[in-house]
Amino acid sequence: MIIVKKLIKRFGLKTILRGLDFSVRPGEFVALLGPNGAGKTTFLRILATLSRPSLGQVQVAGYFLPQQAAQVRARLGVVSHQPLLYPDLTAEENLQFYAQMYGVANQRSRITEVLKMVGLENRRKDLVRTFSRGMQQRLAIGRAVIHDPEVMLFDEPYTGLDQDASEMLDDVLRSVAAEGRTVVMTSHDLARAADLATRFDILSRGVILASITQAELQNSNLLTFYKQALVD
């Protein structure tokens, strides 16, 4: 579903991604872990078509970037630490706007379905500016799945959430993944990542240092694996 070969990203003289190789199979949930400045967000922005690769090959859902960016965008849902929502519109109006931008058919029923999924059905007529950070983040997931994308990218979705909100977000993320979508999530929260993902990749200084599946991890600890990968 995602194939990345020898990806290099430079900003001026600074090289952020240094020949990164990465691949994700359909239906996989990959947690991309790594220290600050490792290049996680830069990498996700390239996959999200928001940034162009300097060199290398990037393929998402069978389409090449940046040449076929529009086809990729139609198949992609992105959630970042910013909810990308309009505070002066209601939850329903926000979803309606994005449904129009993605050309979603049967918008009314799809919006109801998505609001139910993120547990905000009874707040559909409320302005987003009255929502807590957790509710905004759940609605952000609703926004990202409104067009039923095949691939989902989550960039630090837990940033700024309290314990309760994080647990609710866990449930929403599980339901998103359970629908068979391919998911790539960056996170600093190893415990949450360990609970949700089926594979863990450690990214540091612009390359993938190590990778382990949930099955391989069963007899060991993700934190130990993470620390060991960074030391090696």
Add this chain to the structure above:
Amino acid sequence: MTDKMQNSNPPHPSLFKATFAIVKKDLSAELRSFELVSAMLVFSLLVIIIFNFALELDVKVRQSVTAGVLWTTFAFAGTLGLNRSMSAEKDRGCMDGLLLAPVDRSAIYFGKAISNLAFMLLVEVIVLPIYSVLYNVNLFRWDLIGIILLGSIGYVAVGTLLSAMSVQTRTREVLLPILLFPVAIPVLLAAVKASNGILAGADFAEILTPLNILIVYDVVFIAVAFMVFDFVVEE
């Protein structure tokens, strides 16, 4: 994920539908907050009141400075609106939301430009009668309204494009006027000249040249923006 979406061709909304969605969104948000229009309106009213007291003009001179005062007011208030409109998208990260949509990126330009034009025209509709009363000048003439419309379209066409560029910098509030005013000089000069001619009761032949400049400027800058907006918003 539903079966219909898997391995199928997801729909791409047309340029018109995406543009309409952005305009509707901007107008709905502004109707709730009145953040942008109120700032533009207060600023415009302050400018014409300050000019009124500062100049202390007799009736004849008032007529001759009207075009200059009006377009100075519209240009500065317009810049305020253009800056705010684009930075609101950027600050909330919503620009990324727009860029992630599978639409022709010109739709983002046209949507924002039409919204900006609507806000600017709304301010002008309120400012014109107040100006008429304060300066005792009759501004309710269809030909003058036509010139104001053409001038505003040109100003917003280039302003929306440049605000999309300046919003990506840290000094956006300063950068937009620095970029915009030199580029907008032809449209502002033509609009002032045409408005002056109309208010002075000049023949149509006399205002034909500035009118042509306004029309050409509008067409050229809308076309240029359509062609380059994709590159402007690219990281």
